[in-house]
Amino acid sequence: ETGVTQTPRHLVMGMTNKKSLKCEQHLGHNAMYWYKQSAKKPLELMFVYSLEERVENNSVPSRFSPECPNSSHLFLHLHTLQPEDSALYLCASSRTIGPSGSTGTDTQYFGPGTRLTVL
Amino acid sequence: AQTVTQSQPEMSVQEAETVTLSCTYDTSESNYYLFWYKQPPSRQMILVIRQEAYKQQNATENRFSVNFQKAAKSFSLKISDSQLGDTAMYFCAFMKHESWEGSNYKLTFGKGTLLTVNP
Numbered sequence: 694e695t696g697v698t699q700t701p702r703h704l705v706m707g708m709t710n711k712k713s714l715k716c717e718q719h720l721g722h723n724a725m726y727w728y729k730q731s732a733k734k735p736l737e738l739m740f741v742y743s744l745e746e747r748v749e750n751n752s753v754p755s756r757f758s759p760e761c762p763n764s765s766h767l768f769l770h771l772h773t774l775q776p777e778d779s780a781l782y783l784c785a786s787s788r789t790i791g792p793s794g795s796t797g798t799d800t801q802y803f804g805p806g807t808r809l810t811v812l
Numbered sequence: 813a814q815t816v817t818q819s820q821p822e823m824s825v826q827e828a829e830t831v832t833l834s835c836t837y838d839t840s841e842s843n844y845y846l847f848w849y850k851q852p853p854s855r856q857m858i859l860v861i862r863q864e865a866y867k868q869q870n871a872t873e874n875r876f877s878v879n880f881q882k883a884a885k886s887f888s889l890k891i892s893d894s895q896l897g898d899t900a901m902y903f904c905a906f907m908k909h910e911s912w913e914g915s916n917y918k919l920t921f922g923k924g925t926l927l928t929v930n931p
Binding site: 697724726733734735736738741743748749783787790799800801802803804805806 | 816845847849854855856857858859862903907917918919920921922923924
């Protein structure tokens with residue numbers, strides 16, 4: 694399970710802190726994603742990058758700021774978060790963002806997630 | 813907008829037995845993909861199986877198979893010869909197929925079914 698890695702695995706922060714989540718993919722993919730997974734809710738897509746360009750910002754508050762310096766790395770910068778932002782944040786990557794027909798190149802591979810707790 | 817419904821929040825099965833997880837979806841699209849992802853406790857989410865809507869044949873991957881009923885908008889997952897390692901949260905997901913470049917990435921997830929395999 695080393696295709697997509699995320700650090701840290703756990704993070705506790707206060708509402709006034711600034712922290713960053715890091716994602717790295719070792720699959721040679723061109724697309725990367727941030728998802729939020731809250732208890733008893735479906736996964737929510739937050740951001741999508743393709744070839745280091747953002748192609749989706751799914752109405753995410755500005756206290757979440759993504760950065761994609763190259764196709765292998767994706768960051769999520771956090772500042773002045775709220776307790777309701779506590780969740781598991783998942784990173785994913787795919788070879789392309791399509792269309793892929795039956796080739797499966799748009800299949801997304803997930804990292805282990807960062808469990809974020811905002812106090 | 814697409815919706816994915818997993819009506820069974822939790823299920824359990826005895827080791828070596830067969831279990832079926834249900835998933836229904838709502839869409840007006842005719843061309844799309846369906847996925848089952850597995851998320852073991854404290855481990856990363858992995859793709860179990862993928863189905864293209866234009867294919868009538870049900871996808872299979874070893875002990876995992878699907879029953880895809882396009883008219884009924886149903887996509888159930890059957891796990892045969894259940895193993896302890898199958899204990900996980902299972903997510904059904906939908907992706908619309910877009911015909912233009914750079915748009916096949918929006919996965920819509922269900923809330924998940926927690927499957928426990930008992931020894």
